[in-house]
Amino acid sequence: MSRWEGLEEFVAVAETGGFSAAARRLGLSASHVSRQVQRLEERMQTRLFHRSTRLVRLTEAGQAFFQHCRQLQDGFDEAFRSVLDLEQSPKGLLRITSSAVYGERYIVPLINELVAEHPQLQVEMELDNTPRDLVQEGYDIAIRLGRLTDTRLVAVRLAPRVxxxxxxxxxxxxxxxxxxxxxxxxxxxxxxxxxxxxxxxxxxxxxxxxxxxxxxxxxxxxxxxxxxxxxxxxxxxxxxxxxxxxxxxxxxxxxxQLHSQAHGVWALIPPRRNLSPKVRIVVERLRQRLAARPEYAEPGFA
Incomplete structure (x- = not known):
């Protein structure tokens, strides 16, 4: 028996709050879902759910296990998407936040070019100077200026800033x-x-x-x-x-004059999202075009 058997059913029950709802999501029978979760509990020698006629809820052990399973599932999903989308054009929703003035002058025109080239790409942009939590608010890319402070994010230096x-x-x-x-x-x-x-x-x-x-x-x-x-x-x-x-x-x-490598124009990406084609293509386009601006050939730019 595979160590992974029953994990998908377990996650579905935890997310939907019931065996019948999980079965409908997975396209399986409720009895099959219940049997898989029961076998998982037997292998782990611990109860993962409190069950009653009205309610199914996670035990303390089940809650801890669920958090790890979600991370594994996210990793599998990203792995599959990275392979399936490898040769595909960018498409789907892309959410970007950028500082207002720099975004209006330099980021928006380049994003508009990409949308014109790839009409399946849907863009939502927020232009303001308010710090954002990319993970919590669901942004794919943030354009930030100056010195970076958030080490949780993947950072790509797009251009200098003097x-x-x-x-x-x-x-x-x-x-x-x-x-x-x-x-x-x-x-x-x-x-x-x-x-x-x-x-x-x-x-x-x-x-x-x-x-x-x-x-x-x-x-x-x-x-x-x-x-x-x-x-x-x-x-x-x-x-x-x-x-x-x-x-x-x-x-x-x-x-x-301040022109160190630690300061610049940055694309910040939440962990794992840098694998998607739409994020890769957008960041690379911004990096190439911003770095090619003629003023960066002047003395003083780093």
Whole structure:
């Protein structure tokens, strides 16, 4: 007798709450399901269910065994899907969450290209800056920026992210150009969600507290304030590069610019979901196209 015999019936009874319901799900007779579970209990020498005329519920041992069986079943399901879908086009529902501004500018256009190429792919996207629990909320991919903190997830680095400190030529003409981190104390620093800015020197990350008379939790609002000449800002490359190229903003403190490998644009994937074709293809498309953006050929990108 196989050690695996009866596991599928056991899981079905635990999930449906009854032998008849489990039998209907599996397309078997209730007597067969009951017999398989009984044989499983005999092999394990323990009772897995409390049975009554009205109710079937797991014992303490049954509950512990059920959790392990679910993990095994998920693993089998993923193994079968990975083989069956190996040569298939991406299809089905793909749920993605991304930070708002970066998602609107760079992620959505690439996802739209994929959906146009693969009409069987159905996409749901959430664009906001709220941290999400991918496993609990059922997301397939999260696009995150900066340094990673959640080590439970599979992480694929899609592109670099460089932080720029900058101000308008007019502001610098009126207030001078900072040449050291200490000089920032004499400048009106435009604050976002944090009172500290990140820098890099001699291969180490540095955190510098800054202050000013202006604060907003929107990067676009910080950018607008900087373009108005109100103060000095620190923002990621995708906000400021066009304005640096046009001369509307001037990059400051280049020797302290943060561009380490630990910071970047990441695709985060719940464990096991990276096996599905739709996730593999989407992540690879994003990695190829984002890394090919022309500004990443400029000095300072890592």
């Amino acid at each position: 932080m720029y400190v900058c101000a308008t030529p007019d502001y610098l003409a009126r207030h001078g150009t900072p040449t050291s981190l200490a000089d920032l104390e004499r400048h009106n620093c435009l604050l976002g969600i944090s009172d500290s800015w990140l820098f890099q020197a001699d291969g180490r990350e540095l955190s510098q507290r800054v202050a000013g008379n202006w604060r907003c939790n929107s990067g676009l609002a910080v950018l607008d304030a900087a373009l108005c000449g109100i103060g000095v800002c620190q923002l990621p490359d995708y906000y400021v590069l066009p304005h640096l190229h046009s001369g509307a903003l001037v990059a400051l403190l280049p020797d302290f």
